Amino acid sequence: MTELEQALEGVKNVVILGHIRPDGDCFGACLGLYNYLDSAYPHVEVDLYLEEKVDKFSYMNHFDQIRTEKEERIYDLCICLDASDIERLGDFAGYLVTSTNSVCLDHHITNTGYAKVNLVESSASATCEVLYGQLDEDKITKETAECIYTGIIHDTGVFKHGNTTSRTMAIAGKLMDKGIDFGGIIDGTFYKKTYIQNQILGRALMESVRFLDGKCIFSVVRAKDMAFYGVTGQDFDGIVDQLRITEGVECAIFMYEIGIHEFKISMRSNHCLDVSKIAQYFGGGGHVRAAGCTMSGNLYDVINNLSLHIEKQLESTPCITE
Ligand code: AMP
Ligand code: MN
Ligand code: MN
Numbered sequence: 146m147t148e149l150e151q152a153l154e155g156v157k158n159v160v161i162l163g164h165i166r167p168d169g170d171c172f173g174a175c176l177g178l179y180n181y182l183d184s185a186y187p188h189v190e191v192d193l194y195l196e197e198k199v200d201k202f203s204y205m206n207h208f209d210q211i212r213t214e215k216e217e218r219i220y221d222l223c224i225c226l227d228a229s230d231i232e233r234l235g236d237f238a239g240y241l242v243t244s245t246n247s248v249c250l251d252h253h254i255t256n257t258g259y260a261k262v263n264l265v266e267s268s269a270s271a272t273c274e275v276l277y278g279q280l281d282e283d284k285i286t287k288e289t290a291e292c293i294y295t296g297i298i299h300d301t302g303v304f305k306h307g308n309t310t311s312r313t314m315a316i317a318g319k320l321m322d323k324g325i326d327f328g329g330i331i332d333g334t335f336y337k338k339t340y341i342q343n344q345i346l347g348r349a350l351m352e353s354v355r356f357l358d359g360k361c362i363f364s365v366v367r368a369k370d371m372a373f374y375g376v377t378g379q380d381f382d383g384i385v386d387q388l389r390i391t392e393g394v395e396c397a398i399f400m401y402e403i404g405i406h407e408f409k410i411s412m413r414s415n416h417c418l419d420v421s422k423i424a425q426y427f428g429g430g431g432h433v434r435a436a437g438c439t440m441s442g443n444l445y446d447v448i449n450n451l452s453l454h455i456e457k458q459l460e461s462t463p464c465i466t467e
Contacts, residue, residue: 149279169299177292229253255430271300290323
């Protein structure tokens with residue numbers, strides 16, 4: 146019996162939570178678990194709360210069941226997915242506190258171990274990979290497989306990031322055997338862009354600036370430009386990855402304005418820089434090669450602060466990229 150199966154023993158109701166600004170792994174893990182419980186534990190009542198519903202993931206079964214408004218309710222078990230700390234649970238963190246028991250499934254190296262049972266595997270490509278390891282393979286339906294596959298392709302950049310392992314590929318193979326439309330999921334959620342998303346991508350690339358001798362690159366989208374294009378943070382998916390593959394670049398930074406003098410920062414590295422340490426220093430978190438945080442101050446202070454930390458780390462651990 147897995148730890149998750151043990152936690153589910155005798156439980157009558159469950160609440161599933163993900164992280165704020167939910168991404169593909171978050172939707173995949175939350176809806177994957179929701180679908181799994183729905184079919185393998187039909188007597189258990191399950192509620193799923195997420196901050197927002199992103200339309201491109203609406204093909205996942207039970208997407209319509211996602212709740213975005215908090216309700217007065219206490220649960221036997223709270224399961225937190227892909228969220229590395231309590232703040233990442235946003236408005237729904239209260240359910241973690243009031244639930245009789247809690248389990249966290251995650252893969253962030255910066256996870257703080259905030260639940261009663263913490264199943265954190267920092268070597269796993271995605272929380273969906275951790276989740277898969279906790280489920281009974283034979284009870285995974287095609288609907289559940291679609292969700293878990295989605296999470297894996299999003300957090301591995303379609304099996305190309307360094308977090309992809311032979312285990313990741315073996316799990317993806319098992320999920321394909323469930324009859325999912327794997328090509329459709331990849332194109333529909335990862336590569337497909339709206340016209341406006343392509344425009345903002347083009348603009349962000351055109352306005353990008355290299356620094357630290359071309360080892361770093363950054364681009365920023367200001368709030369007034371977001372309003373002009375009518376875009377939200379979800380429309381920037383993929384921009385930081387495009388910056389990262391610029392020749393000679395070790396570290397890519399993409400940021401957008403979320404308030405007055407407040408920026409959401411995304412960082413990616415290629416070979417040696419541990420961006421999770423930098424994000425963590427500024428109150429965020431993530432993985433060695435992909436991390437994020439929010440920072441306050443004017444744009445130049447923010448860039449300078451990040452630059453100082455990047456330079457310090459690159460000096461102490463010289464990076465051989467060629
Ligand atoms: P992003 O750049 O937003 O795609 O995030 C990259 C990775 O860092 C993801 O695994 C996120 O879960 C994590 N991350 C991003 N922002 C934060 C934050 N403020 N606190 C903790 N982890 C974060
Ligand atoms: Mn995530
Ligand atoms: Mn993840």
